[in-house]
Amino acid sequence: MKIAVLVKQVPDPNAIRYDRRLGDLVPGTPQATNEYDLYAVEAALRLKEQVGEAEVVVASVGTARETLNRCLAMGADRAVAIEGPSLPGDSLVTATVLAAWLRREAPDLIWAGQETSDAGTGNVGPQVAALLDIPLVSNVVGWEYQDGILTLEREIEDGHQFQQVRPPALLCALSALDEPRLPTLRGIMEARRKPSERLAPADLGLSDDDLAPVVSWGGLFVEEEAAAGVVLQDVDPDQAVEQLIAFLQERRLI
Amino acid sequence: MGQARVLAVVETTGGEARPASLELFGAGRTLADRLGGELVALVVGSGVQMVAELAGALGADRVLVADDPALGEPVAARAARAVEAAISAADPELVLLPATTLGRDVAPLLAGRLRAAHLVNCTRIEIDDEAVVATRPVYQDKLLTTVRAPRGRRVFITVRSGAFAAPEPQASRLVPVEPLAVSFTEADRLVTVTRLVEKPKGQTNLESAPIVVVGGRGVGSAENFRLVEELAAAIDGAVGCTRAVSDLGWRPHYEQIGQTGKNVRPKLYLGVGVSGAVQHTVGMRGSDTIVVINRDPNAPLVKMADFAIIGDLFEIVPRLAKRLREVRGKA
Numbered sequence: 001m002k003i004a005v006l007v008k009q010v011p012d013p014n015a016i017r018y019d020r021r022l023g024d025l026v027p028g029t030p031q032a033t034n035e036y037d038l039y040a041v042e043a044a045l046r047l048k049e050q051v052g053e054a055e056v057v058v059a060s061v062g063t064a065r066e067t068l069n070r071c072l073a074m075g076a077d078r079a080v081a082i083e084g085p086s087l088p089g090d091s092l093v094t095a096t097v098l099a100a101w102l103r104r105e106a107p108d109l110i111w112a113g114q115e116t117s118d119a120g121t122g123n124v125g126p127q128v129a130a131l132l133d134i135p136l137v138s139n140v141v142g143w144e145y146q147d148g149i150l151t152l153e154r155e156i157e158d159g160h161q162f163q164q165v166r167p168p169a170l171l172c173a174l175s176a177l178d179e180p181r182l183p184t185l186r187g188i189m190e191a192r193r194k195p196s197e198r199l200a201p202a203d204l205g206l207s208d209d210d211l212a213p214v215v216s217w218g219g220l221f222v223e224e225e226a227a228a229g230v231v232l233q234d235v236d237p238d239q240a241v242e243q244l245i246a247f248l249q250e251r252r253l254i
Numbered sequence: 255m256g257q258a259r260v261l262a263v264v265e266t267t268g269g270e271a272r273p274a275s276l277e278l279f280g281a282g283r284t285l286a287d288r289l290g291g292e293l294v295a296l297v298v299g300s301g302v303q304m305v306a307e308l309a310g311a312l313g314a315d316r317v318l319v320a321d322d323p324a325l326g327e328p329v330a331a332r333a334a335r336a337v338e339a340a341i342s343a344a345d346p347e348l349v350l351l352p353a354t355t356l357g358r359d360v361a362p363l364l365a366g367r368l369r370a371a372h373l374v375n376c377t378r379i380e381i382d383d384e385a386v387v388a389t390r391p392v393y394q395d396k397l398l399t400t401v402r403a404p405r406g407r408r409v410f411i412t413v414r415s416g417a418f419a420a421p422e423p424q425a426s427r428l429v430p431v432e433p434l435a436v437s438f439t440e441a442d443r444l445v446t447v448t449r450l451v452e453k454p455k456g457q458t459n460l461e462s463a464p465i466v467v468v469g470g471r472g473v474g475s476a477e478n479f480r481l482v483e484e485l486a487a488a489i490d491g492a493v494g495c496t497r498a499v500s501d502l503g504w505r506p507h508y509e510q511i512g513q514t515g516k517n518v519r520p521k522l523y524l525g526v527g528v529s530g531a532v533q534h535t536v537g538m539r540g541s542d543t544i545v546v547i548n549r550d551p552n553a554p555l556v557k558m559a560d561f562a563i564i565g566d567l568f569e570i571v572p573r574l575a576k577r578l579r580e581v582r583g584k585a
Contacts, residue, residue, distance in 0.1 A: 126362035135444045135445045138359050156328060156356070220398070231564065234564075
């Protein structure tokens with residue numbers, strides 16, 4: 001069995017700070033592996049452990065050296081970095097690049113994180129599934145693999161829905177899955193000897209047209225909260241309550 | 255018949271429209287008028303005739319109904335096939351879907367298949383001659399950005415829950431309702447649903463209550479929620495809670511407001527010990543008046559509030575409940 005996992009390196013969500021002047025993140029924000037992707041890697045490794053004979057290949061579009069090394073140290077067998085001046089582009093470009101690589105690899109199963117913590121479109125998984133014309137199961141919080149059939153537990157608005165599918169399929173992981181393992185020292189040592197490949201879009205037969213984005217981004221900004229309401233601070237509780245009662249009466253809410 | 259410019263995809267559950275679907279008409283009518291064309295609704299589900307009428311009353315010029323037992327449960331590939339059939343029938347420039355788990359599967363599936371743009375989880379949508387421009391949250395809702403897709407090709411837009419208000423239904427509005435046949439392929443049937451473990455619904459009128467009193471983690475314990483209940487009783491409000499509170503087991507899940515809970519738009523939202531994490535505020539953003547009692551002046555909810563008292567809720571809430579009973583003649 002071959003299992004592919006799609007991962008992304010993102011600005012560390014716990015370290016991001018906004019620079020109002022630049023209209024962007026403060027330069028030099030530390031990078032991290034997208035959290036949902038680590039859950040996807042963990043799920044792939046556990047499936048490999050269950051079935052015995054399997055290969056786990058991690059792939060990323062854009063710069064992701066630390067992320068791919070971490071996945072190898074967790075236990076993935078092989079890493080592929082797809083880099084190029086126009087990458088990562090928009091989600092459709094990313095999905096197009098990944099789909100081209102996946103056609104070449106023909107894995108039995110593909111895991112991805114539900115969305116990234118940066119752009120957070122959640123587009124790439126479904127778009128890859130669409131481009132490869134394989135089933136999509138998103139929002140996965142639990143899985144079982146038995147007799148060649150995957151049973152996926154999904155968290156949706158109505159509750160927990162259980163879907164079944166026979167691979168190949170693309171699965172999108174949420175963080176209610178098994179906790180991702182930490183790389184061990186031995187894992188880190190072994191990772192250095194594992195195969196790691198760097199590809200350019202041209203290696204996958206992609207043209208400039210394939211790499212033309214359909215969505216462009218403006219700068220980042222923050223919403224100034226409009227309410228500009230009354231804020232009572234250091235006011236005696238009885239007095240504060242009286243003012244609130246008066247406010248509610250004025251608005252005819254009581 | 256005018257030209258279809260906007261298709262609004264109405265997602266249903268158990269034969270009823272999801273509230274987020276109805277909000278599409280708030281956005282969709284304005285966009286269709288701006289583009290000088292029709293707003294076409296597609297109702298997707300099983301046993302959804304009533305929803306088709308509602309779509310007309312909410313402002314659709316024409317309603318397509320994909321009513322099929324296979325569409326009665328949310329499965330991305332099947333719903334995508336229904337939306338694809340509606341696109342063929344109506345040829346819209348914009349396709350609006352609610353940013354639900356299903357909508358956020360279907361939109362990128364079709365955008366991938368048709369190599370079209372998908373503007374995700376949008377809170378504002380504008381159109382000029384060159385592009386569709388939308389505002390959307392990024393970096394886990396900490397920041398916003400604008401995304402642009404050029405005009406002249408189809409654009410999928412998922413609309414964030416709570417960003418637009420659903421219009422008032424106008425019962426007198428009669429519009430054509432047409433069944434839409436959907437042919438599923440073999441590939442659409444590869445995923446099967448084996449079961450659904452439903453969230454307990456509970457007995458609460460939270461979503462329709464004009465006044466909602468919400469307790470957050472700051473309330474401190476299940477026992478302390480007595481204060482929140484007392485306050486709710488004094489003002490005739492329904493009790494709600496945040497995800498942290500229901501995760502801790504202090505309150506039942508059906509009282510939870512926010513991303514994985516209920517959406518409320520009361521006349522008065524009164525938050526007690528609620529800091530206002532985005533996961534919560536997406537479910538209450540549309541409230542008319544927001545009142546907050548919190549210890550932390552920097553809590554996001556304080557910034558959203560029309561009236562905030564910074565202080566110890568254990569000092570303020572009992573006094574407020576008592577005064578409300580007096581003022582409202584319930585003492």
